Every structure is written in C-alpha cells, then in structure tokens.
Amino acid sequence: MKKIRIEKYIGDLTSLTRSEIKEKIKNKAIKINEKIMNKSCQIDTSKDSVYLDGELLKYEQFQxxxxxxxxxxxxxxxxxxxxxxxxxxxxxxxxxxxxxxxxxxxxxxxxxxxxxxxxxxxxxxxxxxxxxxxxxxxxxxxxxxxxxxxxxxxxxxxxxxxxxxxxxxxxxxxxxxxxxxxxxxxxxxxxxxxxxxxxxxxxxxxxxxxxxxxxxxxxxxxxxxxxxxxxxxxxLPTFYSFSFSFFPSSFLSFFFFSFSFPLLSFLFSLSLFSLSLPSSLLLSFSSSPLS
CATH class of the missing domain: 3.30.2350.10 (Pseudouridine synthase)
Structure with missing residues (x-):
C-alpha cells in the first residue's frame, strides 16, 4: 500500500502543473472511486481509482x-x-x-x-x-x-x-x-x-x-x-560482452574462495611433502631431462 497526494498522482501521469491540477479539483473534474473531489487528499495507489475529465488514470511510477x-x-x-x-x-x-x-x-x-x-x-x-x-x-x-x-x-x-x-x-x-x-x-x-x-x-x-x-x-x-x-x-551478459561485473560481489567472493582455497591447500601440502624428501632425491628430480 502506497499513499500519495492526488496532485502527485496526476502530476506523474500527465503534463499538468500543480496549479492546473488544483484548478481541475476546483472545477470538479477529478473523481476518486466515482466520488467527485473538491479538495486535495491522499490516495492509495493500489486500491483507489482516479478519473480525470472522465478518463481513468492508472498509476505508474515510471513510464x-x-x-x-x-x-x-x-x-x-x-x-x-x-x-x-x-x-x-x-x-x-x-x-x-x-x-x-x-x-x-x-x-x-x-x-x-x-x-x-x-x-x-x-x-x-x-x-x-x-x-x-x-x-x-x-x-x-x-x-x-x-x-x-x-x-x-x-x-x-x-x-x-x-x-x-x-x-x-x-x-x-x-x-x-x-x-x-x-x-x-x-x-x-x-x-x-x-x-x-x-x-x-x-x-x-x-x-x-x-x-x-x-x-x-x-x-x-x-x-x-x-x-x-x-x-x-x-x-545479463551478452554474446559480445562478458564481464564479471554482471555478477553480485557475494557470488564472486564465494566463487573465488571455493576454488582458490583447495588449490592453495594442495600447493601448501605439496611444499610440505617436498621438504620431507631427501635432498639427493630432490636433486635428481630437478636434473632429470624432460621427455
């Protein structure tokens, strides 16, 4: 439920100025739910029906x-x-x-x-x-x-x-x-x-x-x-332009954490394993030619 003044309601939907809307009220050209208005009031945009010069005005905040x-x-x-x-x-x-x-x-x-x-x-x-x-x-x-x-x-x-x-x-x-x-x-x-x-x-x-x-x-x-x-x-990303900026930062954080953490854990374990190997064995690995 959103209540706004009748002047704003009509002003958002027409090119009428506030003074012109007040003149319409004075001339009994505005009705709310079939009742002729003779003064300014607030209306419920989700329930009330507003008529200007006999025409129904359906409220839309953006047009x-x-x-x-x-x-x-x-x-x-x-x-x-x-x-x-x-x-x-x-x-x-x-x-x-x-x-x-x-x-x-x-x-x-x-x-x-x-x-x-x-x-x-x-x-x-x-x-x-x-x-x-x-x-x-x-x-x-x-x-x-x-x-x-x-x-x-x-x-x-x-x-x-x-x-x-x-x-x-x-x-x-x-x-x-x-x-x-x-x-x-x-x-x-x-x-x-x-x-x-x-x-x-x-x-x-x-x-x-x-x-x-x-x-x-x-x-x-x-x-x-x-x-x-x-x-x-x-x-949404298009076929000609793709950017991570299309995704929420929370998604990116989850994505990178999920994939980078296991990788870092693996590299850390590998480094510990290499430290436990004999120096002579490590030397033989490093000097072996690539096949």
Whole structure:
C-alpha cells in the first residue's frame, strides 16, 4: 500500500502543473472511486481509482516511451536556440528525459522516460547496448572494403572502432550497428573512409525496434514485455560482452574462495611433502631431462 497526494498522482501521469491540477479539483473534474473531489487528499495507489475529465488514470511510477523523432529538433528539455523534442511531445519536460540522444538532423527511435536508473544503464558503456541505424551516403559504397571486411575504423584521431556490424542495402545505403555512443559516431565513421552521411535514422535500440506504423513525431508506450526484455539486456551478459561485473560481489567472493582455497591447500601440502624428501632425491628430480 502506497499513499500519495492526488496532485502527485496526476502530476506523474500527465503534463499538468500543480496549479492546473488544483484548478481541475476546483472545477470538479477529478473523481476518486466515482466520488467527485473538491479538495486535495491522499490516495492509495493500489486500491483507489482516479478519473480525470472522465478518463481513468492508472498509476505508474515510471513510464517508458518510444518516440519517432523527426529532423529539426534537438534532444534537450530546454534550448535557447533550437526547437526541442519536448516542444512537440505530450510529456512534461520537467519530469521526462530522452536517452540515447539523436542529432538535430537525425530521425528515428528515441527512448523517453522518467526512470533515471533505466536511462543511466542504457547509456553505460559497460553494457554495450547495440544501436542500429539506416544510413544513406553521398558516394557509392560498392567497393567499401573496410566496412565489408569489418576492419577497424579510427575517429577523433585515436579512437578505434572495431566492434560494429555493416549490412549493405545498395550502393548508397546500408544498416550499421554500433555499440559505443560517441558524438556523431556514425557520421565520423563514414567520414574517415572518405564518404559523408546524407540521411541517418535509428531503427533499433537494444531489443526495441522502431514500429513501421509509428509515424514521424508519434509516440507510444512500451509494453510490459518490452520493458522487461530491455531490463534483462541491462543485467545479463551478452554474446559480445562478458564481464564479471554482471555478477553480485557475494557470488564472486564465494566463487573465488571455493576454488582458490583447495588449490592453495594442495600447493601448501605439496611444499610440505617436498621438504620431507631427501635432498639427493630432490636433486635428481630437478636434473632429470624432460621427455
């Protein structure tokens, strides 16, 4: 059972400000369990049903969305020069953030959430979450031996990219999957091989794919299965990245103690045994040639 104030409940689920919610209460636009509210109160999120303008609001502390970002908008909550995605999103720029930012001129899949931990894990370099892009370039890539043979590509003078997937579509378009998140990385990768990107669209982030039916500027909520699968990717080792950091420290302690203690005991016993042998016998062992 979790009790919270009605203002927070509605504020978490809508873009309404606290003063706007109070105005809704004043105008009798909020009902709790079919009862019209005329003042602020606390509600039980596990039992009470809240209606705003006749629509049921199901409480979710964290919300996750896929947004098909159009070109011409920056991935910021506020910007003094450019229009931001929150100028066209039906979400509060005070509560939600975009994760896995896209350039102003890049389109495609963008994750929006109010779950900071989820976003932090998505962007953590140790998790190496794959990001797949559709790319159109200026010059032909028919003879692109570097990417076709998955040869290392150097950007920013000394940063080596050797973990990527290149899938050619035609002579001027391809899919490319990367596991880092360097600034302008895809553009720099093609720039380093003498080409330039004319159009860039992210089509996949981890296990999440951009819906063919989701038009530019449209947004939809992630399903429970999509959220669960995404969290699984953040906590389990993958085929391309394995690290002991995925396991709890208590497990590691048990693992190393269980295996190292018998080994140390064996070596100690062996040393005691060797000390008990006659010196002449030890000398004969050490001077015997290997077969």
């Amino acid at each position: 996750y969305y896929i947004f098909n970002k159009p070109s011409g908008f920056v991935c910021a909550n506020y910007d003094s020069r450019d229009a931001t995605i929150f100028d066209i999103l039906p979400l509060s720029r005070e509560k939600f953030f975009s994760y896995g930012r896209l350039d102003k001129d890049t389109e495609g899949l963008l994750l929006i959430s109010n779950d900071g931990n989820f976003g932090h894990q998505l962007l953590s370099p140790k998790n190496k979450i794959p990001k797949k892009y559709f790319v159109k370039v200026a010059q032909s890539i028919d003879n692109n031996e570097i990417m076709q043979n998955k040869m290392p590509i150097i950007i920013d003078k000394d940063f080596i990219i050797d973990n990527y997937i290149y899938e050619k579509i035609d002579k001027k378009s391809c899919f490319i999957t990367i596991y880092e998140g360097k600034f302008h990385q895809v553009k720099k990768m093609f720039g380093s091989i003498g080409n330039s990107v004319e159009y860039l669209k992210r089509v996949q982030f981890g296990s999440l794919k951009l819906d063919a039916s989701l038009k530019l500027s449209q947004i939809r909520k992630l399903t429970k299965d999509e959220i669960q699968i995404s969290y699984t990717l953040l906590t």
